Amino acid sequence: MAKDNKKMVREITSMAEDFAQWYTDVVVKAGLIGYTSVKGCMAIKPAGYAIWENIQQELDRRFKATGVQNVYMPMFIPESLLQKEKDHVEGFAPEVAWVTHGGLNELQERMCVRPTSETLFCDFYQKEIQSYRDLPKVYNQWCSVVRWEKETRPFLRSREFLWQEGHTAHATAEEARARTEQMLHVYADFCEEFLAIPVIRGQKTEKEKFAGAEATYTIEALMHDGKALQSGTSHNFGDGFARAFGIQYTDKENKLQYVHQTSWGMTTRLIGAVIMVHGDDSGLVLPPRVAPTQVIVIPIAQHKEGVLEKAQEIYERLGAYRTKIDDTDNKPGWKFAEAEMRGIPVRVELGPKDIEAGQVIIARRDTGEKVTVPMDEVEVRVGQILEQMQSDMLERARAHRDAHTYVATNYEEFVDTAVNKPGFIKAMWCGDRACEDKIKEELAVTSRCMPFAQEHLADTCVCCGRPAKKMVYWGKAY
């Protein structure tokens, strides 16, 4: 029975065999999502939503520390409003859902369900901002948005997803630029410190930037399979939207000026990143800081006298951490496999012999390492192990990324790397879109970003051989 159970829980495709199937198996078997009758939309189950709640809480705290205020705008955008900024409507109109009827009546003007809310915030700011005293506005909202994707995958690409979208308005171009950068660093620090995911910070090329933006900054992470995941973006709009929407203020000299705007967003896609950066063949591996359950106490031979009581006592002593106890009547093998599948960072086991010896066994989810610890040290040791695990996971992910980051100085090397070595490719670029198009068409590789930390790898563009302007990270992406 125990063995069968264990096998049943553990039965997921191995990463090496089929990474995409492994991913799907993990999101389902770890209880993160359920499928629904609504095509392309998922149900986020408690284990998945609890991860999102932790992400929200920590990001929101970091936002507020920089002066962000939360608001809520309508979920609908009248068609005429969506159309006010030319590039923006071209970028989003093909992938929105349209509401045409309210109750029993056809609407006079159809409305889309927000794919993003620049137009709504602009409409709002146009009404709210009159004077320099009304600036800056540094607003954010937590909500869901809809984009009518043809192919969907849980967390990575779905027709509806949860996110936050910050929208700010500033008196000067410089202030808007600084806020765009500031938020990108908030995102990057959050990924590294909280999710243990190292990221490349940089700027998108013209081709890859957001519809309507002057500049888009991005953080790019490398998944275990060597594909890139855009994990957060921050856009500087300059005064483009302000001109389209007429958002003006009177400055201290009583002159009319356009505001300068930014927007920035992170989504439930981050949960996909956590899975694909840290997971293994036993399932999910959650960094301690984001894990809804950090410690699970598992009694062994719990029918024996005193075991459950002692396990309960240990459980209570671990109250400083997010701790659970598994005192179900399942066999220990099943409980271990289940806790592993769900990615719980630390497991504390104890059975009759341990109790007799006044000890417990602590197992780490990421390395599988087990240590025997005197019972009265359990709180301290669990705390140390959680901290160590958090930093080890970041370092391991960084090492994996660095080992899968390649340099190409000519097109032959570039092609060879793109075809044979999954990972990032660092290469010089002339700045011309034609080269990006060629690389994408021939190799399905896109420019991920022009990193802030530029390096001089060669004098010429890796694609066309003309003088290089920028070092770019390239990769296949989700």
Next chain:
Amino acid sequence: MAKDNKKMVREITSMAEDFAQWYTDVVVKAGLIGYTSVKGCMAIKPAGYAIWENIQQELDRRFKATGVQNVYMPMFIPESLLQKEKDHVEGFAPEVAWVTHGGLNELQERMCVRPTSETLFCDFYQKEIQSYRDLPKVYNQWCSVVRWEKETRPFLRSREFLWQEGHTAHATAEEARARTEQMLHVYADFCEEFLAIPVIRGQKTEKEKFAGAEATYTIEALMHDGKALQSGTSHNFGDGFARAFGIQYTDKENKLQYVHQTSWGMTTRLIGAVIMVHGDDSGLVLPPRVAPTQVIVIPIAQHKEGVLEKAQEIYERLGAYRTKIDDTDNKPGWKFAEAEMRGIPVRVELGPKDIEAGQVIIARRDTGEKVTVPMDEVEVRVGQILEQMQSDMLERARAHRDAHTYVATNYEEFVDTAVNKPGFIKAMWCGDRACEDKIKEELAVTSRCMPFAQEHLADTCVCCGRPAKKMVYWGKAY
């Protein structure tokens, strides 16, 4: 200048003159909402959203203490899914928004934006629940819903609003009934302890119950103008939805059984209740527990030496409360009026003379009462005043409600009260819908609830004179 400013901030319609206009003035001038170009939908601004965040945080904590887990379901409901439960679709179909196109294509089946998510949770539970081991499911989601209302008012009735909706599935009818009641009491306690709003707990009549429910429980609050506001509802579905959706589990004896379900919700309407129960002619009055800013420190003659420094010191000493300092260059009169309009519970003033005397002045928003307090007692006294104010506000609202609750034992009294005395009317009822219909048609008065705490006021129905079955709270409602 100071006087003009003060007047400008304060210029709202008085409650006595026009309560509806007073309400609109307060929501706008206190910065709670902004109007948008999306008809019937509002923008919730930082001051409004911060109230909602406090409500969410406290309710969520209380939910989780009863074993609730958060999830997220899609915002769309395919038409065929909405139609599965007969009463439910009849109740909601006339007021939903329909999505007919995704991107450039017409959908094969149109979908509505959720007006509530019973059907989605049922569809989900049907897939997720197999065995008694899968029960109970006690799930909740925080989201927005859409109902295509013709007439809208900020917070009270808008086409899109924010809420939480709990949806549970249980093995037995008794467990479902108990959960329905438990959540109603969670709601009632929350309103009384956190929002300082006293409520009547009771059951809706057949006429007023939720579409598809076996029984609907409700909490009803009385606004300052004597109108009732339904402030939270909890529904027992029995096995009605389970039969419509085929949600079955195998029990311990391996027999197939239908689950029993509940749902319960509270919305941003609560913010409207807070405004209409506690507000006054100077604006919003927020109970300390829900107030985003509990204390505001206002320096007087702040250009004088040492004033700003001392104010800053006091501000820092009040770090245990949600405190702000208003060190803008506006005049004190403006600052006072602004703080009053925004409903900040406690104001701490200090000027050069106070500093010399080693004192500050503490003013309470609800009573206007001012006390002079030695500086070194400021933390303690502010804490005491906040606590006192919280409980005084509840008692004052209770006294107002009790003073506006009338008894009618015959139809003449009932009509006289309904026409002349805004408030609740307690009266006996035969249980027949015809009497409810008559009362509604003739007096625009509806049955608010059959309170759990029944009283015997008379032997006969206040409307038809036949034997009475229930004591009912009646009233005009928002």
